[in-house]
Amino acid sequence: MAKVKKTPRPKAETPKGFRDYFGAEVAARKAMLDAIAEVYHLYGFEALETAAxxxxxxxxxxxxxxxxxxxxxxxxxxxxxxxxxxRYDMTAPLARVAAQYRQDLPSPYRRYAMGPVWRNEKPGPGRFRQFYQCDADTVGAPSVAADAEICAMLSDTLEAVGIPRGDYVIRVNNRKVLDGVLEAAGLPDTDDNASTRGIVLRTIDKHDKFGDAGVRALLTEGRKDESGDFTKGAGLASEQVDLILGFVNGKGADTAATLDTLSSLVGDVAAGIEGVKELRDIAALLETQGYGPDRIVIDPAVVRGLGYYTGPVYEAELTFEVTDEKGRVREFGSVAGGGRYDDLVKRFTGQAVPATGMSIGVDRLLAALSATGRISQVEEGPVVVTVMDRDRMGDYMSMVRELRAAGIRAEVYLGNPKNFGNQLKYADKRNSPVAIIQGGDEDTRGVVQIKDLILGTKLAQNASLEEWKDRPNQYEVPRDQMVAKVRDIIESYS
Amino acid sequence: MAKVKKTPRPKAETPKGFRDYFGAEVAARKAMLDAIAEVYHLYGFEALETAAxxxxxxxxxxxxxxxxxxxxxxxxxxxxxxxxxxRYDMTAPLARVAAQYRQDLPSPYRRYAMGPVWRNEKPGPGRFRQFYQCDADTVGAPSVAADAEICAMLSDTLEAVGIPRGDYVIRVNNRKVLDGVLEAAGLPDTDDNASTRGIVLRTIDKHDKFGDAGVRALLTEGRKDESGDFTKGAGLASEQVDLILGFVNGKGADTAATLDTLSSLVGDVAAGIEGVKELRDIAALLETQGYGPDRIVIDPAVVRGLGYYTGPVYEAELTFEVTDEKGRVREFGSVAGGGRYDDLVKRFTGQAVPATGMSIGVDRLLAALSATGRISQVEEGPVVVTVMDRDRMGDYMSMVRELRAAGIRAEVYLGNPKNFGNQLKYADKRNSPVAIIQGGDEDTRGVVQIKDLILGTKLAQNASLEEWKDRPNQYEVPRDQMVAKVRDIIESYS
Structure with missing residues (x-):
């Protein structure tokens, strides 16, 4: 018989650009998404889960x-x-669903969606081709009350996941105001101006980076960067740029001042007047509900997404400082954003349907919670019942069962029990709080040994040495007091 | 300028074989998976989420x-x-992970995984190409204590999601016993016998359907079915079939009787003796922990998966009766299964690693909970605050805010408020328990109208007409008693 050609052994590798998530990572994301979903649900939003x-x-x-x-x-x-x-985002499936089920869905339709999306992009350090998105949108609500609601919900959500008030701000702008400003600057929305308006949008998007002077240079004669490279300018007149920069820097001492500035910039341009009124309405609706500018503020400096959205836009920024990978201290920055986009369903049905919504950057927000110590990197492991005598496995499993019945996470060691050191190493790797030991002698005497495994870590951390140093790290207790003692130890550290 | 060729409108359709899940469906599955994960976690299992x-x-x-x-x-x-x-299942990614991270993972490694898997198969009614799986496996534990643990965990899990004790049974068998029986029947595991043994495995898999007589015919001279079609027989001798059917029907009055029967069937064949000992150990370990044969029982009739697994196999069946789509009353049947498969990681590393685990059929279990009325098909909607005067949106949003602050799911109507009937139709579609109404007159008098929307449904159901019939369906209460009254109404029905 001819020898069958063998397939070579496959490589055990995650595909390029993808990653695996273990224990604590899965738990932290789930806890965060659960907290978010609870807020969304309270606001009347319904879950939607489309296929991948x-x-x-x-x-x-x-x-x-x-x-x-x-x-x-x-x-x-x-x-x-x-x-x-x-799917590469959650918006495209929503558009499809809103069109496909338009006869059956309630209107307005408030829905949220959480799950992975996939991007076929070149992977890089920290850039993955599968990641989570978490979106909430309202389809079919023309009123800016829907936008105000999304902003309020975003504020509540950030606090629900553990970002304290004062550590975040939600900034609100409006595409229509920019349109009004551009028209007032002599650049109405016509085919002839399309290219110039595009350049303006892309340029003010870099205002953060280039500042007033840089934006002015880019919009007029051009700009030479530090390396000497020259970027050609858009050829606008200085007065035009005054208006544009007036808009970007339009945030005043309070909401009224900001709105006054915007009003004067748009003059009598209808689109601009409507945009300012929308911002005024949003601010008033939020103010009535108690969301002051410390949480949600009108700020024309929010320019990201202005090219895509058709009305109000919003962005949530975390304002606390972190040290980045290059050692620079900077604000944590954006974790969520959204806005109004009224062409969502039109692509399918020909009919314009107003929609507004937001997307939370799940990994960014998780990173923020992690950076501020609000999620732990390691999950507390189970109590490990060690195996001293493999013929008494039933007894050890009964111990585990009692612990679980008391709500204590627990397991029996299921590897080869011969080397006891390996059992303790295993418990250590699992980050177990406690190990239970019962050999033949202890069994005869009706007792168990309970080994405190947290103590070593606490002593190593050295934080409150005095508190722990005289504490024993092992206790002998009667078998029927095992559960109570384990609970005592665990609770003493929590 | 030439006219730009327009793309035709895309069709708004879920791709063939895929489906969308809305509100209550997503919530029911999530609640079930959360309950399952809680049990797994208590047992010391860790979450693992690999990429799709x-x-x-x-x-x-x-x-x-x-x-x-x-x-x-x-x-x-x-x-x-x-x-x-x-991925088409959760086992292949586990094998890859267990090989890839074998230096870092604890051993044994207990992990659970929940999420969608994809099958590129012809879709059919009720057959989808994306569906959820929910697996728990222990990698690196050679002892059958690991199998006993999985069975106990499965039992706890079924009860945790709402299947009462008595409505399910977990049956345990062992591939090694079958191997022993086949060897005792003169069919040892040799190349020459491979084909016959395969036929035997496939035939006893149909014992449920064909019964003793059918299996006997198929294993000996062949079988003619009702339509007259003849299936060729495997040509075994009647004494050989006696042993095989003795195995399949080996369940006795109690565990000891079953094990005695199996012992006598395998005679002095080493593999069979080992298999019977494993079953005896599993039964003893479970008995010690209080899992009697009313929950987990040794039953050689479990033949599904025997061809794939290398040791103990288990299957959870729901024993209550349901009426199927053809009107026939039958047992609900299998919702989960698993077993030991010791070649999991070998494909990657060349080294055999013992592993045992189970998979819960998420959709089957959801269907079971649904069939027994344990999950509701409709989610309770939010309280809807209607809009009588669009200039007072801020007031309505404040009402909603107060309700939410009290933990009551609530929203303001965000559609066009002109037609009040539409607002109530919307509340109806959302399955709202209560609508709030406040026009100018009510505002002046400092009151709100609270409309009970559940009452109508209750009266329609006619279940306890006496209880509800004299109850008013609308209340006028002072504005500051709105939250309390809404809570009263909701709680009166729960």
């Missing part, structure tokens, strides 16, 4: 004259030749 | 002489030519 797979047609990732999906998605062709792909 | 994407190599879905992944997976080729695919 969408038709490429529904995702809008076909270019009109190209017969393959364009870049950025993981796509494949079905047996019937249709192209499908993994 | 694995290399096809790691999934083992390449045939040795084929250069495309074989069927059953959604696969695509990366830019660097590597093939990757969506």
């Amino acid at each position: 797979v969408e038709t490429v047609e529904a995702l809008g990732k076909f270019l009109p004259d190209v017969d393959r999906p364009n870049e950025g998605v993981f796509a494949w062709q079905e047996d019937d030749e249709d192209w499908v792909a993994l | 994407v694995e290399t096809v190599e790691a999934l083992g879905k390449f045939l040795p002489d084929v250069d495309r992944p074989n069927e059953g997976v959604f696969a695509w080729q990366e830019d660097d030519e590597d093939w990757v695919a969506l």
